[in-house]
Amino acid sequence: MFSPEGPSLRELAVQAFSSVERGYDLLAPKFDHTPYRTSDRILDATSAALRPFGPFDDGLDVCCGTGAGLRVLRPLCRGRVTGVDFSAGMLAEARRAHPDAEWIRVDARRPPFAAEFDLAVSFGAFGHFLATDRPALFTGVHRALRSGGLFAFPVFAPPRISSRSYWVPAGFDAAMRIRNAVWRPPFVMYYRTFPLRAVRAELTAAGFTVRTTVLPGFGRRPDGAPYARLVVARKD
Known part of the structure; x- marks a missing residue:
């Protein structure tokens, strides 16, 4: 699962029993x-799908996080590129890797930007x-964008209920709920709490016009639906 340079089991255990912020700092x-x-x-599929909307x-x-998204933003944006995160450790790594970008520690539900x-x-x-946090998150991103600006992110189709890919994240979510019921501080990390229908409605309520586009190269499910889409939400 991890390369030799990755975290040890002990380090992952310490992270799992920390807060989200402290865990990602570690x-x-x-x-x-x-x-x-x-x-x-x-990242490359997202960049290709967004290119017709730019520059x-x-x-x-x-x-x-550590700034991987700059692989998308750098080729598409002519001006400044800014990353926000609430983990000081992640931002420190991002600054080391990309010193020419702007990195700000902030709660994404309350970003200090306006248009x-x-x-x-x-x-x-x-x-x-x-x-319950998503409406504030989407409203904050909407406020940060100029009129006509886009908010984009990939989403993946849920796996079939008979597959291992369905039960592994379902089991992880169940274990996380038990962990958070008996241990403080909570560590919020769930894989199956981002249904596209609800997210689309929340983005619309925040003031976006929402569309999706297929990300090619990820295949299709047996029912013909694509495995990967890009959500493209435009600020009206």
Whole structure:
């Protein structure tokens, strides 16, 4: 699961019994050597899908982690590129890897921006938000964008209930709920709490016009539905 440069089981255990912020501070130096880092394949597919909508001026990576999203923003944005995250450890790694970008420690539900960006992206972060947090998150991104700006992120079709890919994340979510019921501080990380129908409605309520586009190269399910889509939400 991890490369030799990745975290040990002991380090993962310490992270799991920390808060989300503290856990990612601890994981940050080795994060890019774990499967949790968004793959270049997903980033490149997102960049290709967004290219017809651009070019853009200023770009924002929401919950940026160690800065992988710059692989998308840099080719598409002509102006400044900014990443926001609440983990100081993740931001320190992002600064080391990309010193020419702007990195700000902030709660993504309350970003300190007003009409400053033309494109916002996010990768692999939504499992750290409870459903009750999403409206504030989407409203904050909407406020940060200029009129006509886009908020984009990939989503993947749920696996078949008969598959291992269905039961592994379902089991993880169940274990996380038990952990959070008996241990403090909570560690919010759930894989199956981001249904596209609900997310689309919440984005619309925040003021976005929402569409999706297929990300090619990830195949289709037996029923013909694509495995991967890009949500493209435009600020009206």
